[in-house]
Amino acid sequence: MTNGRYGKHGGQYIPEILMNAIIELEESYNYYKNDYSFNNELNSLLREYAGRPSLLYYAKKMTEDLGGAKIYLKREDLNHTGSHKINNVLGQVLLAKKMGKKRVIAETGAGQHGVATATAAALMGMECEIFMGLEDTKRQALNVFRMELLGAKVHAVASGTQTLKDAVNETMREWATRVGDTHYVLGSVMGPHPFPMIVRDFQSIIGKEVREQIIDKEGRLPDIAIACVGGGSNAMGLFYDFINDPSVELIGCEAAGKGIDTEYHAATIAKGQLGIFHGMKSYFCQDENGQIAPVYSISAGLDYPGIGPEHAHLNDIKRAKYVPITDAQAINAFEYLSKVEGIIPAIESSHAVAHAMELAPKLSSDKIIVICLSGRGDKDVAAIAKYMGVEINE
Amino acid sequence: MSKIKNAFANGKAFIGFLTAGDPSLDKTEEFILSMVEAGADLIEIGIPFSDPIAEGEVIQRANERALSVNTTLNKIFNMVKSVRLKTQIPIVFLTYLNPVFTYGYDHFFRECNNNDIDGVIIPDIPFEEKEELTPFGEKYSIDIISLIAPTSQERIDKIAKKAQGYVYCVSSMGVTGVRSEIKTDLSSIISDIRNVTDVPIAVGFGISTPEQAAQISSYADGIIVGSAIVKIIEEHGENAAKPLYEYVRAMKGAIS
Numbered sequence: 001m002t003n004g005r006y007g008k009h010g011g012q013y014i015p016e017i018l019m020n021a022i023i024e025l026e027e028s029y030n031y032y033k034n035d036y037s038f039n040n041e042l043n044s045l046l047r048e049y050a051g052r053p054s055l056l057y058y059a060k061k062m063t064e065d066l067g068g069a070k071i072y073l074k075r076e077d078l079n080h081t082g083s084h085k086i087n088n089v090l091g092q093v094l095l096a097k098k099m100g101k102k103r104v105i106a107e108t109g110a111g112q113h114g115v116a117t118a119t120a121a122a123l124m125g126m127e128c129e130i131f132m133g134l135e136d137t138k139r140q141a142l143n144v145f146r147m148e149l150l151g152a153k154v155h156a157v158a159s160g161t162q163t164l165k166d167a168v169n170e171t172m173r174e175w176a177t178r179v180g181d182t183h184y185v186l187g188s189v190m191g192p193h194p195f196p197m198i199v200r201d202f203q204s205i206i207g208k209e210v211r212e213q214i215i216d217k218e219g220r221l222p223d224i225a226i227a228c229v230g231g232g233s234n235a236m237g238l239f240y241d242f243i244n245d246p247s248v249e250l251i252g253c254e255a256a257g258k259g260i261d262t263e264y265h266a267a268t269i270a271k272g273q274l275g276i277f278h279g280m281k282s283y284f285c286q287d288e289n290g291q292i293a294p295v296y297s298i299s300a301g302l303d304y305p306g307i308g309p310e311h312a313h314l315n316d317i318k319r320a321k322y323v324p325i326t327d328a329q330a331i332n333a334f335e336y337l338s339k340v341e342g343i344i345p346a347i348e349s350s351h352a353v354a355h356a357m358e359l360a361p362k363l364s365s366d367k368i369i370v371i372c373l374s375g376r377g378d379k380d381v382a383a384i385a386k387y388m389g390v391e392i393n394e
Numbered sequence: 395m396s397k398i399k400n401a402f403a404n405g406k407a408f409i410g411f412l413t414a415g416d417p418s419l420d421k422t423e424e425f426i427l428s429m430v431e432a433g434a435d436l437i438e439i440g441i442p443f444s445d446p447i448a449e450g451e452v453i454q455r456a457n458e459r460a461l462s463v464n465t466t467l468n469k470i471f472n473m474v475k476s477v478r479l480k481t482q483i484p485i486v487f488l489t490y491l492n493p494v495f496t497y498g499y500d501h502f503f504r505e506c507n508n509n510d511i512d513g514v515i516i517p518d519i520p521f522e523e524k525e526e527l528t529p530f531g532e533k534y535s536i537d538i539i540s541l542i543a544p545t546s547q548e549r550i551d552k553i554a555k556k557a558q559g560y561v562y563c564v565s566s567m568g569v570t571g572v573r574s575e576i577k578t579d580l581s582s583i584i585s586d587i588r589n590v591t592d593v594p595i596a597v598g599f600g601i602s603t604p605e606q607a608a609q610i611s612s613y614a615d616g617i618i619v620g621s622a623i624v625k626i627i628e629e630h631g632e633n634a635a636k637p638l639y640e641y642v643r644a645m646k647g648a649i650s
Contacts, residue, residue, distance in 0.1 A: 013491055013518045015448045016553075017543035017564060159454060160445065172447045177568035179545060276491045276518070277445065289466050290496030291444040 004193020009309035056213035069367035083375030091202035096183035109164035110301035111143025113187030118152035188231025189308035192279030203237025227372035230302035234374035255297030256324030266295035269322035346375035407616030413456035415465025432642035441489035450571030513537035573600030604648030
């Protein structure tokens with residue numbers, strides 16, 4: 001990667017008004033990423049506050065039940081705030097504080113990134129405002145309340161499709177309005193350079209830990225690493241440390257919603273085209289006129305029409321493979337993991353679990369699959385109940 | 395050869411923006427001609443995009459209205475072809491990069507040239523990425539207009555040195571939209587730009603009243619009005635031609 005490019009992807013396609021902030025961010029990041037005290041402080045937060053390292057759990061019952069490859073779960077759901085999002089947020093909010101910013105803003109889809117940002121802002125004494133699609137505030141009402149409890153102001157975005165894409169638009173607009181004292185804590189490996197690089201670096205702790213943990217447990221690297229992909233931050237975090245290990249197959253699972261042959265999906269690699277949006281050149285679900293398509297997934301966190309530029313590049317060079325997983329497959333996996341292992345996964349992560357359930361029985365027992373369990377499913381219980389036609393009363 | 399310099403040849407320029415296809419392309423043509431008749435010196439035509447991140451609510455809604463009636467680039471080029479039978483006023487397109495990228499850079503700039511479009515403004519292509527378009531602009535003699543914002547500071551030099559057509563000086567922080575007060579020290583930004591280039595400087599974002607127009611035009615070469623015009627179109631719909639004429643006339647009068 002040079003100058004924010006990953007092959008033909010990446011770049012800095014943003015309004016001039018934000019360019020100075022992006023340059024300042026890159027300079028600050030390049031300084032602090034090598035700064036001993038910054039890293040010390042961040043590592044201490046990750047360890048003492050977020051609860052890292054997260055466990056690498058051998059899913060014995062799942063492995064036995066599926067009858068094939070050994071399955072390990074990287075338990076990002078056990079982090080403070082319940083997902084991998086805290087890894088990136090602690091890094092970015094600490095960086096913002098060092099840069100002298102007083103306020104952080106963020107977009108959120110399922111609410112996990114918003115909750116993580118509100119948490120870090122509370123911890124570090126910064127003002128916090130979160131932008132969330134109106135539709136998403138309804139399907140993730142619990143997380144909205146959680147953010148408010150943490151002292152953040154939540155803006156419901158009523159424009160466009162009222163989902164993650166529109167929350168990103170609105171956060172960029174807000175950033176352009178108050179760029180001086182405000183840092184935009186971008187939540188995935190997307191957006192203009194340097195965000196895809198910064199978020200990847202902060203999330204790469206997932207793969208680094210997996211490498212150590214699996215060598216400790218199995219004496220070797222895994223054969224397959226699987227993670228769900230919306231923008232793609234937990235997947236990039238898992239993949240990054242293994243990119244130069246060709247024996248490790250990298251698989252991203254994108255949201256196929258009601259099926260990639262319908263209009264209701266968010267499967268960017270399967271159905272998207274090269275385009276330029278949200279500051280980056282990458283693949284996007286769009287129409288023949290370059291209008292960004294309304295996308296759909298039962299999972300608010302994967303309901304995004306694009307994918308991070310480094311993923312787009314890994315796909316181009318065939319280093320990683322991306323497969324579409326439907327709502328039905330994800331819900332089946334959600335129920336399966338809950339019942340078999342006693343772990344309720346986020347509906348996002350269930351996409352990755354679903355693919356592993358397909359793969360494992362086809363592989364021999366000497367193969368190892370690591371699934372990134374990016375978050376816990378508490379937030380999704382009401383949505384799943386609704387999908388299944390079950391009424392829940394408080 | 396671009397006709398943009400003509401817009402600045404007779405005193406301060408009034409630049410009016412509207413979104414193509416809002417509420418229909420026939421009406422867009424009528425509204426353009428109405429603004430020309432009222433004394434506009436240059437017209438910026440917005441090509442609608444689903445996610446216009448540099449725009450405020452008023453222009454966002456115009457984009458949505460235009461897309462809801464299936465406004466496409468090919469139809470916009472046809473509309474401009476018809477406009478060109480009636481006026482030779484300089485015309486500039488404003489859009490986001492993805493519709494242009496999808497249409498194909500060469501195809502887009504060739505069609506701009508075929509239809510006497512003089513320049514293009516793309517808010518999501520900063521100086522660092524401009525090279526992506528420059529060869530096509532040069533090949534088809536279309537000016538690629540650069541924006542300079544209140545945050546541009548030490549970037550002014552390099553942006554202004556390569557400026558074409560006019561410099562679009564953003565009046566204040568944030569997105570497009572009417573503002574009751576513009577606090578940016580525009581005169582010093584404009585003076586910094588003038589130190590580097592002879593290209594005319596037009597100020598946009600937030601200007602809506604004749605008083606603001608008069609004040610800003612005392613140090614800029616022109617003013618750009620978008621949201622206030624689009625708001626008139628939103629309020630009057632198909633019957634906006636007359637109020638637009640009156641508004642543009644008043645604004646042009648304020649800077650003359």
